[in-house]
Amino acid sequence: MALPQDFKAMVVSETAEKNFVREIKRRALSDLPAGELIIEVKYSSLNYKDALSASGNKGVTRKYPHTPGIDAAGVVVDSTTKTIAVGEVVIVTGFDLGMNTPGGFGQYISIPSGWAVKPPPGLSLRDSMAYGTAGLTAALCVLRLLAGGLNKEQGEVLVTGATGGVGSVAVGIFARLGFDVIAATGKTNEEAYLKQLGAKGMISREEANDTSGRPLQKPRWAGVVDTVGGNILATALKTAKYAGLIAACGNAMSADLNTNVYPFILRGVSLLGVDSVEVPARARNMAWQKLAGEWRLDLSGDLITECSLDELNPKIDQILQGGMRGRVVVDLNK
Ligand SMILES: NC(=O)c1ccc[n+]([C@@H]2O[C@H](COP(=O)([O-])OP(=O)(O)OC[C@H]3O[C@@H](n4cnc5c(N)ncnc54)[C@H](OP(=O)(O)O)[C@@H]3O)[C@@H](O)[C@H]2O)c1
Helix, strand or coil: CCCCCEEEEEEEEECCCCCEEEEEEEEEHHHCCCCCEEEEEEEEEECHHHHHHCCCCCCCCCCCCECCCCEEEEEEEEECCCCCCCCCEEEEECCCECCCECCCCECEEEECHHHEECCCCCCCHHHHHHHHHHHHHHHHHHHHHHHCCCCHHHCCEEEECCCCHHHHHHHHHHHHCCCCEEEEECCHHHHHHHHHHCCCEEEECCCCCCCCCCCCCCCCEEEEEECCEHHHHHHHHHCEEEEEEEEECCCCCECCCCCCCHHHHHHCCEEEECCCCCCCHHHHHHHHHHHHCCCCCCCCCCCEEEEEHHHCHHHHHHHHCCCCCCEEEEECCC
């Protein structure tokens, strides 16, 4: 297959004044690292981590200039492995993509074959990126809670950061499974959106953020998907029911967790960590299969905003400010 010499990509550069600028530029294909697969990216998506990379967060991306994009879905155009052939479609999320390896905000990526997943039947490239890392993470959280024994008879479940990418998909999956799901959000004006996703109720971010100083509060949640960390995660621990299960996957509020042992030793609460970046293939594939089948959400409605690479810049600022609703799919063909 004839490959182009260069391609369109977002390039984030560091200026002499230590500012970071984002531009849409042509990048040479020869600039990409050596890899087993070269993929023509058809769709990518915007995650919180991309916004960190695109704004100079050195905890995510050490060296600039850099092309962010931790998600990519596209067609293999060059392969040195027997397991994936030229012409096959693949999904790539996590590992080092978009961190220190040029990512999905460019029309081509070059990666080790172990990073690629073949999409389950029925999941288009566009829909795989409608979920993206955020959707995969939400599915991994729910899988972890169900594996721990959570079921809908045990009572209400809470999702924090509910209008965000991970939060929205988690609300949708829980609703699809018949749980009574309560959405905790800073955007209380988005009640209609959350109800449409299937939330039974909503609480404000303030209500989810207990500042009383009490070691425990009235128990309410059988399960929690927490995407924000900080005192909201500490509050979820204090308000979990006996044997409650809490999946922690994010730090949009804070990476700190100041808590005490009482939820664990008096209520038998479990705190479960969820990572989507290095998650082994078995769990990764199972999550994609659930998202494509049994847990499939309506990916045509309000959950998704689509944009081109040229339209992405303001959306990066919006997600950094906690102002994004749902998921943003980036169409690299436009
Ligand atoms: N463990 C993993 O593998 C993994 C994978 C993906 C994402 N993550 C993490 O999960 C988190 C969510 O990612 P995302 O892509 O869904 O981001 P997102 O779309 O920006 O959603 C985050 C949501 O958190 C809430 N929020 C933002 N700032 C907050 C603050 N200061 N205090 C309390 N709530 C706040 C907002 O929702 P409301 O306005 O509705 O409250 C926001 O929409 C991020 O921390 C991300 O790094 C982890």
